[in-house]
Amino acid sequence: MTATRVLVLNSGSSSVKYQLLDMRDRSRLAVGLVERIGEQTSRLRHTCLASGDTREHTGPIADHDAALKAVAGELGRDGLGLDSPELAAIGHRVVHGGMFFTEPTVIDDEVLAEVERLIPVAPLHNPANLTGIRTARALRPDLPQVAVFDTAFHTTMPEQAARYAIDPKIADRHRIRRYGFHGTSHAYVSRETARLLGKDPAEVNVIVLHLGNGASASAVRRGRCVDTSMGLTPLEGLVMGTRSGDLDPAVIFHLARVGGMSMDEIDTLLNKRSGLFGLCGDNDMREIRRRIDEGDEEAALAFDIYIHRLKKYIGAYYAVLGTVDAVAFTAGVGENAAPVREAAIAGLEGLGLAVDPELNAVRADRARLVSPEGARVAVAVVPTDEELEIATQTYALVGKNN
Ligand SMILES: Nc1ncnc2c1ncn2[C@@H]1O[C@H](COP(=O)(O)OP(=O)(O)O)[C@@H](O)[C@H]1O
Numbered sequence: 287m288t289a290t291r292v293l294v295l296n297s298g299s300s301s302v303k304y305q306l307l308d309m310r311d312r313s314r315l316a317v318g319l320v321e322r323i324g325e326q327t328s329r330l331r332h333t334c335l336a337s338g339d340t341r342e343h344t345g346p347i348a349d350h351d352a353a354l355k356a357v358a359g360e361l362g363r364d365g366l367g368l369d370s371p372e373l374a375a376i377g378h379r380v381v382h383g384g385m386f387f388t389e390p391t392v393i394d395d396e397v398l399a400e401v402e403r404l405i406p407v408a409p410l411h412n413p414a415n416l417t418g419i420r421t422a423r424a425l426r427p428d429l430p431q432v433a434v435f436d437t438a439f440h441t442t443m444p445e446q447a448a449r450y451a452i453d454p455k456i457a458d459r460h461r462i463r464r465y466g467f468h469g470t471s472h473a474y475v476s477r478e479t480a481r482l483l484g485k486d487p488a489e490v491n492v493i494v495l496h497l498g499n500g501a502s503a504s505a506v507r508r509g510r511c512v513d514t515s516m517g518l519t520p521l522e523g524l525v526m527g528t529r530s531g532d533l534d535p536a537v538i539f540h541l542a543r544v545g546g547m548s549m550d551e552i553d554t555l556l557n558k559r560s561g562l563f564g565l566c567g568d569n570d571m572r573e574i575r576r577r578i579d580e581g582d583e584e585a586a587l588a589f590d591i592y593i594h595r596l597k598k599y600i601g602a603y604y605a606v607l608g609t610v611d612a613v614a615f616t617a618g619v620g621e622n623a624a625p626v627r628e629a630a631i632a633g634l635e636g637l638g639l640a641v642d643p644e645l646n647a648v649r650a651d652r653a654r655l656v657s658p659e660g661a662r663v664a665v666a667v668v669p670t671d672e673e674l675e676i677a678t679q680t681y682a683l684v685g686k687n688n
C-alpha cells in the first residue's frame with residue numbers, strides 16, 4: 287500500500303489546529319482544534335469528514351503533549367490513527383526558522399536543536415512547536431516529520447527591507463534582522479489571489495493582509511516576498527489581538543527606567559496584554575464590533591487605532607511595490623470582518639482602491655473580489671489554508687526523498 291496521507295499539526299501558544307489529508311486528491315479526512323491548552327476549560331473539537339461526525343470534549347488539557355495524545359486518540363476512534371500504514375509523514379508548522387531554514391526540512395536532532403535555540407525570538411510559538419514535534423516523533427519514530435517554517439517565504443526580502451538601521455556588526459553577532467512570520471499563509475494567499483485574477487503569480491504584485499490573532503502584512507512582487515511587517519519576532523508591525531505591534535523603542539526604556547518595570551514584565555505587557563486587548567479589554571473582533579454597535583467609545587478607539595495602522599501599511603507597501611494588482615484580506619479577521627475591510631480601504635480611492643459594500647457584505651468560504659467592477663486595483667478576500675499548504679510542501683518533500 288502506498289502511503290498517501292499527511293497529518294498536519296499547527297501548534298500555537300495555547301492551541302493546536304490539525305488536519306489529516308489524503309494527498310492523492312488533497313481531500314481532508316479529519317480536522318480539529320484543541321483550544322485553551324493549560325487552562326481548566328480546554329476544548330477539543332474533532333470532525334471526521336467521511337462520517338460527518340463531530341465530537342467535542344471540554345476539561346483540562348495540561349500541555350501540548352497531552353493535547354497531541356488526545357488528538358491521536360480521536361483519530362484512532364475514526365480508524366485514522368497514527369499507527370496507520372497509509373500515513374506518509376507528519377508536517378509541523380514551525381514559527382521561527384531563523385536564517386537557515388529557507389525550505390521545508392525533514393526533522394532530525396540537529397533541526398530540533400536549532401528550533402530550540404530560536405526560542406528567545408519566538409517565545410510564544412517555538413516551544414509549542416517543539417513539544418508537538420517531540421510527541422509526534424515518540425508516537426511514530428519511523429515516520430518522516432517535516433518542519434514548514436513561517437519565516438521561509440520571507441527569506442527573499444532584500445537587505446534594505448530585512449535589516450534594521452543599527453550597527454551591522456552588532457546585528458550580525460546577535461542575528462538581529464527582520465525575519466517575518468505567517469509566511470506559509472502569505473505564500474498561499476498571494477498565489478490564490480493571482481489565481482482569482484486569472485493570472486500567473488509571477489505576473490502580479492499583491493499586498494497580503496493576514497489578520498488573525500497575530501497579524502501581519504506583506505508585499506509580494508511577482509510571487510516573491512519583498513517586505514513584511516513582522517520583524518525579529520512576531521511583535522513588530524500591525525496592531526494585533528494582544529500584541530502592540532510597532533512602537534517607539536524608547537517606550538521600553540521609559541517603562542524600565544521611569545515605570546520601574548522589569549524586562550520580563552515589559553515583554554508580557556507588549557506581547558500578551560497590549561493590542562486590541564490592552565486598548566479595550568477584548569481581543570476578539572466580533573466582540574469589539576458588538577460593543578461599537580452599542581456605542582462603546584473605548585472599543586471604537588481600539589478599532590480606529592487598529593485600522594489606522596493597517597492603512598499605513600497598505601500605503602507603505604503600495605510605495606514599496608510601485609504598482610499593485612491586488613490587496614488580499616485573509617485569516618480570522620480578514621476573512622470575516624467586513625467592517626475592517628471597509629474601514630481599511632476607505633479613502634484610498636486615489637490609489638485605485640475601493641470596496642463595493644454589497645460584495646463586501648457577502649459571507650462565503652471561497653476566494654472572491656470585493657472591489658467594484660472595473661477597479662484599477664482588486665480588493666479580495668482569500669481564505670488562507672496554512673494546513674493544506676504545509677501538507678503540500680511536506681508531501682512534496684517526502685515524495686522527493688523516497
Ligand atoms: N465572524 C467574525 N467576525 C469578526 N472577527 C472574527 C470572526 N470570526 C473570527 N474572527 C476573528 O478571528 C480571530 C482569530 O483568527 P485566526 O486566523 O483563527 O487566528 P489565529 O490563527 O492567530 O488563532 C479571532 O480573534 C476573531 O477576532
Ligand SMILES: CC(=O)OP(=O)(O)O
Pocket residue numbers: 298381411436467468498499500501520
Ligand atoms: C507568528 C504568529 O503571530 O502566529 P499566530 O498568528 O498563529 O500567533
Ligand SMILES: [Mg+2]
Pocket residue numbers: 498499500617
Ligand atoms: Mg494563525
